[in-house]
Amino acid sequence: MKEETSNNSRRKFLKSFGISVGAAGVVSSFSLIGAAKAAAKKPAEMVNLLTQDGQLVQVDKNQLRPTVNEPLDELQKRGREGIPGKSFVMVIDLSKCRNARKCMSACQNHHQLRADQHHINVLQMQDAEHTAPYFMPKPCQHCDNPPCTKVCPVDATFKRQDGIVLIDNERCIGCRFCIAACPYSARIFQWTEPKDSEKYKDLTYNIEANVPQKKGTVSKCLFSADRLREDKLPSCVSACPNGVYYFGDRNEDAVTNGTTGETVRFSKLIEENAGYTLMEELGTKPRVYYLPPKNRAFEFNGDLLNEENLH
Amino acid sequence: MKNTIKNIAALFLIFVFSGSIANAQGWTVPNSAKKKQNPYEATSKNISSGKKIYNLHCKSCHGDPTMANMIPLAPVAPTDLGSQNFLVQSDGEIYYKVNKGQGAMPTFEKTISDEDKWMVITFLRSFDKNKKMKQQVAEVKNPEVTDVKFELNVNEADKTMLAKLSGVTKKGKRVGLQGIEMSFLVKRSFGYLDVSGEDPYTNESGDVQIQFPKDLPGDREGQVNMLVKVTDDAFYGKLEEKRVVTLGVPTDPVNPLDERAMWGTRANAPIWIIVTFVGGVLAIWSVIFLVLFQMIKLPKLAKNKD
Structure with missing residues (x-):
């Protein structure tokens, strides 16, 4: 009898854990999408950049990414x-x-x-x-x-x-x-x-x-x-x-x-x-x-x- | 009267001053060395070979003659060797300075042959406005031509290359151009190897044939990248052709990591090391186990005796 209850509690715990993790994942992904959308919608702040061939161009600040170093x-x-x-x-x-x-x-x-x-x-x-x-x-x-x-x-x-x-x-x-x-x-x-x-x-x-x-x-x-x-x-x-x-x-x-x-x-x-x-x-x-x-x-x-x- | 005296004084001052400019480097050359004469004539052949040597040994510091694009060294920058200020010196003086060197200028006494040094001086003299006319010697003259080009024929059997340099005359006839130096260069990792040989000048019909070295390695199929060009682009502009030819010796690069060696990583350690090591470990452990096994057997033996 005791064993059963302990089993139950473990199962319950796992269930609730799974649900909460899943929910967190969904929520966070939503929030990520939201953030991305917000970034896209945000009035673009332009920055001036010099290209390799010497042209000055304007680039949306949201599009900027740090240069990727060759990974270790x-x-x-x-x-x-x-x-x-x-x-x-x-x-x-x-x-x-x-x-x-x-x-x-x-x-x-x-x-x-x-x-x-x-x-x-x-x-x-x-x-x-x-x-x-x-x-x-x-x-x-x-x-x-x-x-x-x-x-x-x-x-x-x-x-x-x-x-x-x-x-x-x-x-x-x-x-x-x-x-x-x-x-x-x-x-x-x-x-x-x-x-x-x-x-x-x-x-x-x-x-x-x-x-x-x-x-x-x-x-x-x-x-x-x-x-x-x-x-x-x-x-x-x-x-x-x-x-x-x-x-x-x-x-x-x-x-x-x-x-x-x-x-x-x-x-x-x-x-x-x-x-x-x-x-x-x-x-x-x-x-x-x-x-x-x-x-x-x-x-x-x-x-x-x-x-x-x-x- | 006064004016003439003034003029003379001014002229004298100018003379002294210009003299001091010429000697600005404070580099005195013994009189005996000054008198040395260039034994080579100012033919276009000599000038272009001088240019080649100049580009190898002098250009890196002095830049191109008359262009004043030398590297800015302190405290004394290299001289523009095409400037009139420099060329007021006699051939012997230049020869002496090239030989001896001073300060950052290295000595070329033993690094360049005498002939090559004179060729460089001949080349530099070609920029001299005062002596140019005097030294021009009668030589083979090519007619004025347009549409200059060369055809390249490669004979893979006996490893020769033939270039035919020609141009169209005013009359519309295509003629061979004589006495022009061609360069046959093989691309290597860090530069071009010159395989032109001793005498890569075009003959009367504009042909020049070279023997490709029989032992020069190529890639796996024996292919090499060739660059053939008219050595001096002062004649007809830049004329060159790149081509892949199968004249090299087929070479399979050896990967030193393929062999098993002491210095290699674990993966390619020599077999005898692996065998000795594994054997040794096994032997030691088996001895230990044997001893343990015997010790386990001890109580049993004691019981049996009882």
Whole structure:
């Protein structure tokens, strides 16, 4: 008997609950329709807008919608997949680098880094005591056998089909295993609040540029993957004033110089200039090739404080 | 008398002043370098090849000659290299400055060949109002023509391309145009690859034939996007044709994610890792279960003994 009453009460409750929810739904939908109608009927307040082709037009204020940013999921998905059919490579001609550091500032600008944080860094090199010193820009090598992605415990850093190694801020837990694994020291860690974090806090995270940067995560060179999607050269490549960088697609066997815009055969460039990769004995198979600093276009002056040297 | 003295003084002042403008950059060139002469003649062939090199190496800062559209660098903006102020210098002076560079102007001593540098100087000289007439050398002259166009023939068997450049003369006859440089460019991701070869100039009948590189990759079917054009549009305006040709080597892009590798994600981990890991886990758990099972059996064994 007791059980029956309890059953009844449950049934009653469910019934009344269902009815009330249903009613609420109907009422709210009515109210929505009403609101929409009211909006449509309301005397239109017009606003002036400038179209893309430079025309000034009047638009009903009720018709205005905020612009839809590319949603995070879409950016994440295409960022993981990469650009099909491409195989990006970079060639750095050391004989032309005179430490202008334009690549570094362009990179820091693009990826919202402070002046002391480097996705690409121009190093002063001297291989042995009696060898000639030279400048060497060093971005991430985007290895074909990347040690960094092997150690990531949360699949935050990964390699895409076009050869680029990316890092996903949304997944990164800041364990810094990848920093330890990378033999090229290509990765940095955001120890503090990144530059302009307040300014960009509402920006949708773009995995292909790794912006906005996030405190407590790892960041690295991305070959400006967001620019590549628009067929633009990476920021560093197009910022160089001295023709140091070539960038292109190995599948097409062509690389384009960022300064002169000249396109040359990748295989020929490497073959004729004895191109090499960094620390190939590690078997990391880098995608960044170097042309030796032979027959240099300038005199080496390692003194960075010297103004003459900073062009 | 007074007037003449004044005039002379004014002229002298103007002379000094204009001299100081020419040297405004304060860039002194040794006298020996000034005397160097351009060994190349101002033929239209040299001028157009100079223009090509100029567009590659100089234009990004100096802009187009005579257009004064250089990039505004501080403190010293690049000079308009087509201006008369610049061209008062001797060939040797320009050559020296290109070689040495100063301030933001990089040195081109080793980055451009001597021949190319002289070509650029020849090109710049073509803007010089004073020397232009003097240096014009007799060369092949094409008749005045209208309706200039070129036909493109592609031979896929031996990978050659033939362009025939022609125009209609006043008499209404279509004739080939001689000595005009053509560019055969292949579209790549970030620019155009020049496959024109060494001598892409039209012959007497207006033909130019090029050999397409035998090892240049195309897409899956071997197709490439070609852009063929008259290199210098100063002659007959902009003349170009885009065409998809099947001259490349068919290339199937390899997706590195297809192979199983250590650096891959869980989905394409190497088989041996999966086997070792799963095997290891199974082995450990089975040992644990075995021990547990034996422990459960203990009381029973004790009872049996009783």
